[in-house]
Amino acid sequence: DAGVTQSPTHLIKTRGQQVTLRCSPKSGHDTVSWYQQALGQGPQFIFQYYEEEERQRGNFPDRFSGHQFPNYSSELNVNALLLGDSALYLCASGGRLSYEQYFGPGTRLTVT
Amino acid sequence: DAKTTQPTSMDCAEGRAANLPCNHSTISGNEYVYWYRQIHSQGPQYIIHGLKNNETNEMASLIITEDRKSSTLILPHATLRDTAVYYCIVGGSGNTPLVFGKGTRLSVIA
Numbered sequence: 001d002a003g004v005t006q007s008p009t010h011l012i013k014t015r016g017q018q019v020t021l022r023c024s025p026k027s028g029h030d031t032v033s034w035y036q037q038a039l040g041q042g043p044q045f046i047f048q049y050y051e052e053e054e055r056q057r058g059n060f061p062d063r064f065s066g067h068q069f070p071n072y073s074s075e076l077n078v079n080a081l082l083l084g085d086s087a088l089y090l091c092a093s094g095g096r097l098s099y100e101q102y103f104g105p106g107t108r109l110t111v112t
Numbered sequence: 113d114a115k116t117t118q119p120t121s122m123d124c125a126e127g128r129a130a131n132l133p134c135n136h137s138t139i140s141g142n143e144y145v146y147w148y149r150q151i152h153s154q155g156p157q158y159i160i161h162g163l164k165n166n167e168t169n170e171m172a173s174l175i176i177t178e179d180r181k182s183s184t185l186i187l188p189h190a191t192l193r194d195t196a197v198y199y200c201i202v203g204g205s206g207n208t209p210l211v212f213g214k215g216t217r218l219s220v221i222a
Contacts, residue, residue, distance in 0.1 A: 004155070031207045033207075033209060033210075042212030043210070043212045090155050090156070092155075092210075094207040095207065096206065096207055097206050099144070099146070099206070101158060101207065102158070103156045103157070106154075
């Protein structure tokens, strides 16, 4: 079992550009959540997907959007990148009724 | 905002028990206490969770006070690999979104 995988590992973008990050959940998991972790801070919840729909959303602007595919994998899209979007983006998966969430290694996004 | 308060940092000698405290005085009756840790440059890792009773698994023990306003995570025999940031989180059941604070940076010293 590969666990939660994320791609790419690192990414450098310019202000104003758009970026897509990808996540494959742990086998058997149907719920995917995305988090943003700025340097020195704890992760902040962006949104959660289940059954291909956004179910819950944190305090993030509409520039942050996502998608979940029938195989439960997910994408995070960020439009009009700002310098402040530079962070580690984490994907977590779990079963609908499970208490334990599994996190991927993250994608380090740098906006210049 | 996070509903928990944790010390910023702690040190522990290798082989000794590490006791990490957490205050959650505003916890609701149906909310759980979760502990995760994050080793440098990795994603957070689930450790344990509990509602009212003390819990133990292969990684740690969780002691929750009777009034549920505080808890302690115990790593019985800390190793250098336990050096990490430990997060105490209060949340609902199921696959609830996690609200992280800044956590406690635990340094295990040889």
